[in-house]
Amino acid sequence: MLVRWIIYCYLLLHTQALFAQTLAFCYEDKELAPSYMGKGLEVPPINPGASIEALQAVEENIRGLTIIFVRQPWQRCLHDIKRNKVDAVIASYVESRQEFMIFPSSESGQLDITLALNKLGRCLVGSKEFVSQLDANEGTFNIAIPRGYSSADRIADPRFTKVDTLSQKDAFDLVSKEVVDGTFGLCMINGEQVSAYPYADVLHAKYPPFDMSYGFLAFSKNFYKNNKELAKQVWGVLASFPFAEVYMRYLEENDKKVPQESDPQSAASSQ
Structure with missing residues (x-):
């Protein structure tokens, strides 16, 4: 009986390990309402921003996935994803970014805008x-x-x-x-x-x-290479997230505050 219990515990822990995966998501350390709320290193526990709520929904819907939220200046996020120090960012598509980011694509290799977050x-x-x-x-x-x-x-x-x-x-x-x-x-x-x-x-x-304009969750080359099926699953969950409803809720709570853009390449909620 004891041996059977030991075997059961081993299999349970081994199975959980197979499904466990962390994803380090990097985003702005300043407020870019309504996508990213608050500033500094911490993620606000309440109303963290429309894009963060979308990623939290991904974490809740994919078994074993843990998302680590890393807040730092946008240029540092780009620096780190180039070097595979973080796994993902939300970004607008720019051709030069394909050198170090993976965007969702169709079977023909074209950018798949149906899998955009926004x-x-x-x-x-x-x-x-x-x-x-x-x-x-x-x-x-x-x-x-x-x-x-x-x-x-x-x-x-x-x-x-x-x-x-x-x-x-x-x-x-x-x-x-x-x-x-x-x-x-x-x-x-x-x-x-x-x-x-x-x-x-x-x-x-x-x-x-x-x-x-379109905002995508883009992965680092290493993360996508090692987790292709998981990446596709994440894109699928994000595409079904009610982003418009959540985005408008934030705007209404802030009295239709003008969405903030951070650089000339950005959408209202992507960079």
Whole structure:
């Protein structure tokens, strides 16, 4: 009986070891609302951010997986994933990053956007009259553009005169005061139309979005090489996470605070 018990305990521990896997996820040590909340080295125990909640859901749904959250400056995260010191980051797709990151791909080798954690669409935003004139292809317009926003590069209509602002909040303030005609704001999350911008009660979005960006969980080369099936499972769970619902909850709790972007390559919740 004792021998049988010893064998049972050995098999149980051995089986648990087979399923045990840690994943070191690196992200910003400053707040990038609503994706990453709080600052410093600690993960806030309550409302840690939409992207962190998504990863916590992955941890809960995949047996044996433990995610270690590492907070440090973004450039350090990139440095460490290049050297396989951390296992994953959330990042926008940039071709040069394929040298040291693995993004989800289809059987043909193409980037698989269906497995993105977030798909964010930006629309031109202004008064109802502004949107009507755009629909009718009439008029010329002054568009407030925050400095450093890569989305601005996709606004090439000759009817638009771009007016630089220091921040997106400044841009929306100018629109609300009718100093300029429009700006752009987050209007679609994972296929759902949303009004994730200030003054949403009086301003309107021009659909469809003029710009779409995608945030992926990207793995280090070593982690993916050693854990291909687990990586695919993680991508699958993330793709089914109700990101739009959680993202909007954070915005509503923060009174439609403008999503923060950290660099010209970033989506509202990815870098």
